[in-house]
Amino acid sequence: MLSNKLFPDAHVLPSIIKACAGLLAVNIGKQVHGFSLTSGLSLDPFVESSLIHFYVKCDEIIAAHKLFDNMAERDVVSWSALAAGYARKGEVANAKKVFDQVQYLGFEPNSVSWNGMIAGFNQSGCVLDAVLMFQQMHLQGFKSDGTSISSVLPAIGDLGYLSTGSQVHGYVMKMGFYVDKCIVSALIDMYGKCQCPLDMTRVFEETGQVDIGACNALIAGLSRHGLVDEALKVFRELHGRERELNVVSWTSIIACCSQHGKDIEALELFREMQATALMHGKAAHCFSLKRDITSDVYVGSALIDMYANCGKIQLARSFFDRMPIRNLVCWNVMLGAYAMHGNAKEAIEIFLWMQRSGQKADAVSFTSLLSACSQSGLTEEGRYYFESMTKDHGVEARLEHYACIVSLLGRAGKLEEAYSMIKNMPFEPDSCVWGALLSSCRLHHNMRLGEVAAGKLFELEPENPGNYILLSNIYASKGKFKEVDRVRDIMRDKGLRKNPGCSWIELKNKVHMLLAGDKSLPQMSQVLDKLDKLSMEMKKAGYMPNTDYVLQDVEEQEKEHILCGHSEKLAVVFGLLNTSQGSPLRVTKNLRICGDCHAVIKFISRFEKREIFVRDTNRYHHFKDGDCSCGDYW
């Protein structure tokens, strides 16, 4: 238009601004705002309210409010947009104040006003306020329409309000809303979240139609209940009918597999998706190229997570720094990344930055923050944030937070304090909390509390071999071999075996799996030779094998263990033999790294001049020049 020397007027501008809001094109939108100011078109009420909405969508509530304050006349639309904006930000008090003001000034809130509030509260996770808004709407005599219903259902699901959900379901039937695809999907989602997989399936079957949204909701719901095979079946049926699978279908099923340990299936589905997507041709390809997809909040968050999981924490951070927009997930992923690497100082730095940016922290943020403090021994900082969480941030402590704080105190040797923390918890401690205490008792050789924790764990999860092993380790470290045997007997009677240790290493695009005492590896004799040579060098350097950890491997497998060593050691040496001098090694282990292996790998990193990354179930260990990033605090 401009290059044709045509001047935009007050009719076309709102559409342009709406498009900017839809694309979250912040900079272009601001340019259009500038244009409307210089041209005088900003005085038009339509232009003004579309601009308010634009700023609300781009999460710039302050800019939206400033605009609102300068308006000549304010109508229902502008009031509602502002109220919804505060709801989106999770500023509940402000949202309600502005919303009440609409009625106080004599305006009638319409369905868009109500629905905007419900949707806004939903987006900021204020799900209880979303449901209350819905109920208030009814109390004031407003009938909910399809939009209100599909907005409120996910909130009801998050809260697990099954009876409210069923009431809404009844209302849906009465009003004939079953034809609305969004509502059907939302109902399936709600029953899934309310632990009712049967009602979920019933709704899906009752509606008869195979809508893609409903299928996707069903797949997600089945996945939530661990019904992976059923989810795959629904997906395959959908796929087989040559129906249009959308990106949500693929994402749901891939997530379902990767969240339930089917990593290979997840990767295969991903490949299959790419092959299918190729058929959609150039249009999709051009779209993803033109749009810098790595800066999308979701893609970006996943990339940060992936690089952090692969040990490339600096790369993860540089992606994070370049994100144009960051949402809660994005911040939490970065916090979690630092927690996994035990970088508590950086985690705290990110947390403070998050506060300055106006992003509210949630329960997940604090889990990472506390876990980071616990990993690094920042005991006082961890205590401070645990208190501040409820007091200053309004986040109620959950089980996982107690598990973190117990582990924080326990690692620091404050076992009695950790125990009294458990005793004073406002709810029943679960296996994670007791497990944190037991691990700490193992670390500090505390038999008395170790027995208490183990006793609880044997009730809570009698089939988990890890707890028996930990208790027997405590006994072994105290020389109480009778008790060691007693625990071993219990394990044998229950038919439990120690989970086999297993490590992975990726070499030349192939993942190699190594088991403790594995003989199937073709290069095993070379690996053992190398290990022998390294042991000799280590002894020359004054290294003493840690018998504390050898004691955990009594019984038949003992000989193999001593001969072949633990899987992480094998994987590291296997990596040494198959990579060029000086290149880094990355190993993943299915259990926590063993203390003896930890010492050996420290030595190897210096002697062989290699950077070695080992990820265990708990965190990353980054070995370099004979030291580990964990500072031996673990």
Added chain:
DNA sequence: ATAGGGTTAG
């Protein structure tokens, strides 16, 4: 003519 609200995944 022009502005404001919805489901499923990460």
